[in-house]
Amino acid sequence: MKASYDIIIIGGGIAGIGAAIKAGKEGASVLLVEHYGFLGGMSTAGMVSPFMKYAVNGTPLVRGSFEDIEKAMRAQNGMIDTGFYAWAFRNAAASLTAKYGVDVSYDTDLIEVKKDGEHITYVVLATAHQVVEVQGKIFIDASGDAQMIDLAHCPWLKGDEKTGKTQALTLFFRMGGIDVRKTCQYASEHRKHFLDWMEYDFDYSKILSIAGYKNFIKDAQARGEISKDFEYIFFTTLPKDGEGAFNTTNIRGLDPTNTAEITEAEKEGHQQVHQIVALAQKEIPGFENAYLIDTAVQVGVRETRRAVCEYMITGSDIRKGRKFPDVIARSCYGVDIHGQHGEDSVLEDVPEGDWYDVPLGSILVQKADNLMAIGRCMGSDRAGHSAIRVMPTACATGEAAGALGALAVKQGKTIREVQYKDLAQAISYNVK
Ligand SMILES: Cc1cc2nc3c(=O)[nH]c(=O)nc-3n(C[C@H](O)[C@H](O)[C@H](O)COP(=O)(O)OP(=O)(O)OC[C@H]3O[C@@H](n4cnc5c(N)ncnc54)[C@H](O)[C@@H]3O)c2cc1C
Numbered sequence: 001m002k003a004s005y006d007i008i009i010i011g012g013g014i015a016g017i018g019a020a021i022k023a024g025k026e027g028a029s030v031l032l033v034e035h036y037g038f039l040g041g042m043s044t045a046g047m048v049s050p051f052m053k054y055a056v057n058g059t060p061l062v063r064g065s066f067e068d069i070e071k072a073m074r075a076q077n078g079m080i081d082t083g084f085y086a087w088a089f090r091n092a093a094a095s096l097t098a099k100y101g102v103d104v105s106y107d108t109d110l111i112e113v114k115k116d117g118e119h120i121t122y123v124v125l126a127t128a129h130q131v132v133e134v135q136g137k138i139f140i141d142a143s144g145d146a147q148m149i150d151l152a153h154c155p156w157l158k159g160d161e162k163t164g165k166t167q168a169l170t171l172f173f174r175m176g177g178i179d180v181r182k183t184c185q186y187a188s189e190h191r192k193h194f195l196d197w198m199e200y201d202f203d204y205s206k207i208l209s210i211a212g213y214k215n216f217i218k219d220a221q222a223r224g225e226i227s228k229d230f231e232y233i234f235f236t237t238l239p240k241d242g243e244g245a246f247n248t249t250n251i252r253g254l255d256p257t258n259t260a261e262i263t264e265a266e267k268e269g270h271q272q273v274h275q276i277v278a279l280a281q282k283e284i285p286g287f288e289n290a291y292l293i294d295t296a297v298q299v300g301v302r303e304t305r306r307a308v309c310e311y312m313i314t315g316s317d318i319r320k321g322r323k324f325p326d327v328i329a330r331s332c333y334g335v336d337i338h339g340q341h342g343e344d345s346v347l348e349d350v351p352e353g354d355w356y357d358v359p360l361g362s363i364l365v366q367k368a369d370n371l372m373a374i375g376r377c378m379g380s381d382r383a384g385h386s387a388i389r390v391m392p393t394a395c396a397t398g399e400a401a402g403a404l405g406a407l408a409v410k411q412g413k414t415i416r417e418v419q420y421k422d423l424a425q426a427i428s429y430n431v432k
Pocket residue numbers: 010011012013014015016033034035036039040041042043046048049050051052108109110111142143144145147169170171247300301302374375376377389390391392394
């Protein structure tokens with residue numbers, strides 16, 4: 001690690017990776033700081049798969065680093081259609097950041113931010129063995145939890161506007177040995193127990209989504225065998241036949257920014273995994289020979305803090321398919337809130353053929369002149385956040401921040417002084 005960098009990015013999830021690759025491509029010196037010993041955040045430690053919808057009429061809305069990651073995963077046979085393995089993502093991210101000259105500091109946490117007025121000067125980073133100060137010109141918070149924004153005493157919001165509740169948590173797991181054709185046949189024949197959005201024209205060469213089995217859940221809950229918080233079993237298939245990624249556990253009432261509560265969530269998540277695996281093996285057609293392969297490294301966190309930025313994307317922007325003159329990313333994924341106790345879940349589609357824009361202001365953090373927020377911690381209201389948090393959009397916002405940071409350094413300007421047309425040119429493949 002050098003003593004100073006053009007751009008320092010905190011958090012190596014898909015947003016931070018997108019920012020790092022783009023800034024590296026544009027010739028900036030980049031430090032990417034990551035808590036774990038590998039990159040990917042929710043995409044790897046959280047074991048999340050597949051990528052949510054990001055194409056309109058067959059044309060991808062997100063290219064650049066996102067396309068690089070996809071290509072690298074396909075080349076390893078670690079991705080088909082939109083589904084991928086965490087190992088493939090980790091390898092892709094490691095090789096691409098190396099290719100574009102990004103210095104990655106693993107097993108490293110941001111613990112302090114030093115400022116001169118509204119200008120950030122240094123970050124203080126800690127491993128288990130050492131604490132170091134590193135100087136930067138531009139900083140990007142890609143921590144998912146707006147940790148840098150918090151440490152820099154910049155403003156943030158958390159959760160629902162009235163109650164402060166954050167979305168339910170989910171510990172992902174993978175199973176193998178599933179007879180996928182049998183599960184599809186069962187779903188086709190018992191549609192009333194499956195979710196409304198299920199499609200039954202199963203194409204086995206693609207990633208299939210199966211969500212329901214509400215009858216099994218209800219009965220097992222009545223017998224007291226599984227948590228009352230389960231709503232349904234949801235899994236998507238993976239590249240290897242018979243394997244599925246399960247987005248099924250439903251952990252409510254716990255705040256992931258509170259140490260005691262996230263610990264409780266991890267414990268609850270593992271209990272729920274074992275409850276549902278046992279139920280599936282015992283009762284559900286197609287799971288007779290299925291087995292648990294693995295659980296995610298950490299419980300999946302959908303929502304915590306969001307930076308207060310110059311523009312806050314709203315649920316209404318998403319619902320109206322709003323377009324902005326200073327667009328930095330485009331998305332076609334709708335509002336998707338996994339409800340807490342006392343809340344209904346919300347899942348809305350963006351109308352077929354339409355999309356919405358993410359504007360530049362939503363990554364420019366208030367009260368700091370050289371700090372951007374991307375991915376899960378960018379500026380939005382709760383409903384807006386629930387849409388833009390998905391992996392392709394998070395990566396595209398990172399791409400824009402990486403490009404803007406590199407332009408500011410090259411031009412000797414602040415991130416607010418760079419002309420939008422220069423940024424639009426640098427990320428033209430995402431905003432045309
Ligand atoms: C259960 C669940 C299901 C989901 N399903 C889908 C889906 O099907 N499709 C889809 O496209 N999206 C899905 N999402 C959303 C998506 O996975 C995430 O919103 C997205 O991956 C967030 O990316 P990010 O880079 O913003 O943050 P993260 O992936 O959270 O990355 C943040 C990174 O910062 C690191 N970090 C944090 N603090 C520090 C610190 N102080 N110092 C150093 N490093 C730090 C973390 O270790 C992590 O690697 C799902 C999310 C969850 C939780």
